[in-house]
Amino acid sequence: MKTINLNLKNAINTEVFDRYQSRISKIHDAIYSKSVVERDWLxxxxxxxxxxxxxxxxxxxxxxxxxxxxxxxxxxxxxxxxxxxxxxxxxxxxxxxxxxxxxxxxxxxxxxxxxxxxxxxxxxxxxxxxxxxxxxxxxxxxxxxxxxxxxxxxxxxxxxxxxxxxxxxxxxxxxxxxxxxxxxxxxxxxxxxxxxxxxxxxxxxxxxxxxxxxxxxNTENLLKGAQDALREYAHPSLKNNDAYAYALARYILSKREFSLELLISYEPKMRLFQEWWKQLFAESEGKNGRGLFPASSQFSTDLHSLGQFIQDGARILFETTLFAKKPVQDLTLLTDSQNEDKIAYLDGKSLHKVNWAIFEASLQAHHESSNIPNIVIEFEKMDEYNLGYLFQFFMLALTMSAYLLGVNPFNQPAVGVYKANMAKTLSKI
Structure with missing residues (x-):
C-alpha cells in the first residue's frame, strides 16, 4: 500500500506526462549519479x-x-x-x-x-x-x-x-x-x-x-518514513514516482500562467509544516524571474476570509491540499433533542468526517465552479513515520521541480542583497 495518495485528476490531464518522461529520467539520472553541477549539495x-x-x-x-x-x-x-x-x-x-x-x-x-x-x-x-x-x-x-x-x-x-x-x-x-x-x-x-x-x-x-x-x-520512525520515501521514489517512472509526478504537475501548471501555489491543510497542527514547505520551494525555485510563489492557507478557517478571492478573484493560483485520512483523536458530536442550534443533522457524526465533507465541498466549489486546478495529497495520519516520509517526498519533488525550471535548487543568491543593506543600516544606529 502506498504511503501517500497523489490525486491529480482535478489539476491536469496526466496523458501529457509521457512526453516529459525522457526529460524526467535524464534529470533523475544526473541527480543520483551526482553529475549535476550542484553535486556538492546533494x-x-x-x-x-x-x-x-x-x-x-x-x-x-x-x-x-x-x-x-x-x-x-x-x-x-x-x-x-x-x-x-x-x-x-x-x-x-x-x-x-x-x-x-x-x-x-x-x-x-x-x-x-x-x-x-x-x-x-x-x-x-x-x-x-x-x-x-x-x-x-x-x-x-x-x-x-x-x-x-x-x-x-x-x-x-x-x-x-x-x-x-x-x-x-x-x-x-x-x-x-x-x-x-x-x-x-x-x-x-x-x-x-x-x-x-x-x-x-x-x-x-x-x-x-x-x-x-x-x-x-520517535526519530527511528521518522527516519524510517524518509528511508521508505527514498526507496519508493528511486525509479524515475512517472507512473510510480509520486514525487516527480507532483513536480511535473506544478511545472505544467506554471506554464499555463498560474503564478501561485496555495498549500492547504485542514489541521492547525500542519501550519508550521506549511511554513517549512514555503521556505523549501521559495528559496529553491525563486530565481531568474522564475518559480511559483508558494503560499499556504488553513481551511476551513480561511474559507471565511480568502474563500471569496479563491472562488471569484484573479485566476493566478492553483491549490494543493494535504489531508490526513485518520485523525489522531476524533470527536463524536453530541445530540440535542431541542435542536436550538439547528445542526441536528450532525448529531452523532464524527467531527473528522465533517472536516472531510468541508474539504470535498470546497474542492468541488473551487474546481468545478471556478475551474481552479486542485492537487490532493492524502496520507494516513499525523505521526512520525508520515512526517519523515513527507519531508523526504517534498525535498525530492522540489529538486526535480527546480531542475525542470532550469534553476539551481541549492543556492539563494538574492538573500545577500538585503543582508548587505542591513549591515549598512545597522552600522548607522
Missing part, C-alpha cells in the same frame, strides 16, 4: 540512510541527560532552515492543546528581531530549568546571534558558566565559524551540520533530529 538525498551512528548516539545521550537533569524547556535558537523543520515536527506531534505531551518543552527563538517576543521568551524561561540548542552553520546570522547571547547570559546568571556549558549544545559547521570556535573554546557539546547539506534540506540532520529527541519524537 548530501540530503541519502541522509536518512547514512547518519553517523556515533553522533546519533551522542544526540540521544545528551537528550536523555537533559531529561534526567529535569530540564523543563529547551530553547531552540535558529532561523529559516535552522529551525523550521524542527518547529514543524514539534507542532505536528505536540501542538497545544494535545493529548500527547513532549518529554521536554521546546521554545523556538532567534527567528526574528522582535524585542517584545524575545523579552517574553526570556521571561518565560527565567524561572525554569532550561537548556539551549543554538543552530547555525556560520554563526553569523543576526537573529540567532542576538537570541543566543541573551539566553546564554541568562543561563550563566542562573547556574554559573561552568554548569551552563552542560546545558548548551551547538549545531554548526564541522571545522569553521563563530559557533564552532565558541563551542571549542567554551566546551559546549557540538553536533555537525554536514558540508553537503543546505539549511532548508537539513531537517533530517542534527539540525532537526536533536530537538526532536529532546521533545521525545
Amino acid at each position: 548530501g540530503w538525498l541519502d541522509l536518512p540512510t547514512k547518519l553517523n551512528n556515533d553522533e546519533y548516539k551522542s544526540m540521544q545521550e545528551l537528550a536523555k541527560k537533559w531529561k534526567n537533569m529535569r530540564v523543563e524547556t529547551v530553547v531552540v535558537i535558529g532561523v529559516g532552515g535552522s529551525y523550521l523543520g524542527a518547529a514543524a515536527g514539534y507542532e505536528w506531534l505536540y501542538a497545544t492543546p494535545s493529548i500527547k505531551k513532549p518529554d521536554i518543552e521546546l521554545i523556538f527563538s532567534g527567528n526574528n528581531v522582535s524585542a517584545e517576543t524575545l523579552v517574553s521568551q526570556l521571561n518565560c524561561v527565567e524561572n525554569k530549568h532550561f537548556a539551549i540548542n543554538v543552530i547555525s552553520k556560520s554563526g553569523k546570522t543576526l537573529e540567532t546571534a542576538i537570541a543566543f547571547r541573551e539566553f546564554r547570559k541568562l543561563l550563566e546568571t542562573k547556574v554559573g558558566a561552568a554548569k551552563a556549558k552542560e546545558l548548551i549544545a551547538v549545531t554548526t559547521d564541522a571545522k569553521n565559524g563563530i559557533l564552532y570556535e565558541m563551542a571549542k573554546t567554551r566546551g559546549y557539546t557540538r553536533f555537525i551540520i554536514p558540508d553537503d547539506v543546505g539549511g532548508r534540506f537539513s531537517v533530517l540532520s542534527p539540525v532537526g533530529l536533536f530537538p526532536f529527541m529532546c521533545a521525545g519524537l
Whole structure:
C-alpha cells in the first residue's frame, strides 16, 4: 500500500506526462549519479540512510541527560532552515492543546528581531530549568546571534558558566565559524551540520533530529518514513514516482500562467509544516524571474476570509491540499433533542468526517465552479513515520521541480542583497 495518495485528476490531464518522461529520467539520472553541477549539495538525498551512528548516539545521550537533569524547556535558537523543520515536527506531534505531551518543552527563538517576543521568551524561561540548542552553520546570522547571547547570559546568571556549558549544545559547521570556535573554546557539546547539506534540506540532520529527541519524537520512525520515501521514489517512472509526478504537475501548471501555489491543510497542527514547505520551494525555485510563489492557507478557517478571492478573484493560483485520512483523536458530536442550534443533522457524526465533507465541498466549489486546478495529497495520519516520509517526498519533488525550471535548487543568491543593506543600516544606529 502506498504511503501517500497523489490525486491529480482535478489539476491536469496526466496523458501529457509521457512526453516529459525522457526529460524526467535524464534529470533523475544526473541527480543520483551526482553529475549535476550542484553535486556538492546533494548530501540530503541519502541522509536518512547514512547518519553517523556515533553522533546519533551522542544526540540521544545528551537528550536523555537533559531529561534526567529535569530540564523543563529547551530553547531552540535558529532561523529559516535552522529551525523550521524542527518547529514543524514539534507542532505536528505536540501542538497545544494535545493529548500527547513532549518529554521536554521546546521554545523556538532567534527567528526574528522582535524585542517584545524575545523579552517574553526570556521571561518565560527565567524561572525554569532550561537548556539551549543554538543552530547555525556560520554563526553569523543576526537573529540567532542576538537570541543566543541573551539566553546564554541568562543561563550563566542562573547556574554559573561552568554548569551552563552542560546545558548548551551547538549545531554548526564541522571545522569553521563563530559557533564552532565558541563551542571549542567554551566546551559546549557540538553536533555537525554536514558540508553537503543546505539549511532548508537539513531537517533530517542534527539540525532537526536533536530537538526532536529532546521533545521525545520517535526519530527511528521518522527516519524510517524518509528511508521508505527514498526507496519508493528511486525509479524515475512517472507512473510510480509520486514525487516527480507532483513536480511535473506544478511545472505544467506554471506554464499555463498560474503564478501561485496555495498549500492547504485542514489541521492547525500542519501550519508550521506549511511554513517549512514555503521556505523549501521559495528559496529553491525563486530565481531568474522564475518559480511559483508558494503560499499556504488553513481551511476551513480561511474559507471565511480568502474563500471569496479563491472562488471569484484573479485566476493566478492553483491549490494543493494535504489531508490526513485518520485523525489522531476524533470527536463524536453530541445530540440535542431541542435542536436550538439547528445542526441536528450532525448529531452523532464524527467531527473528522465533517472536516472531510468541508474539504470535498470546497474542492468541488473551487474546481468545478471556478475551474481552479486542485492537487490532493492524502496520507494516513499525523505521526512520525508520515512526517519523515513527507519531508523526504517534498525535498525530492522540489529538486526535480527546480531542475525542470532550469534553476539551481541549492543556492539563494538574492538573500545577500538585503543582508548587505542591513549591515549598512545597522552600522548607522
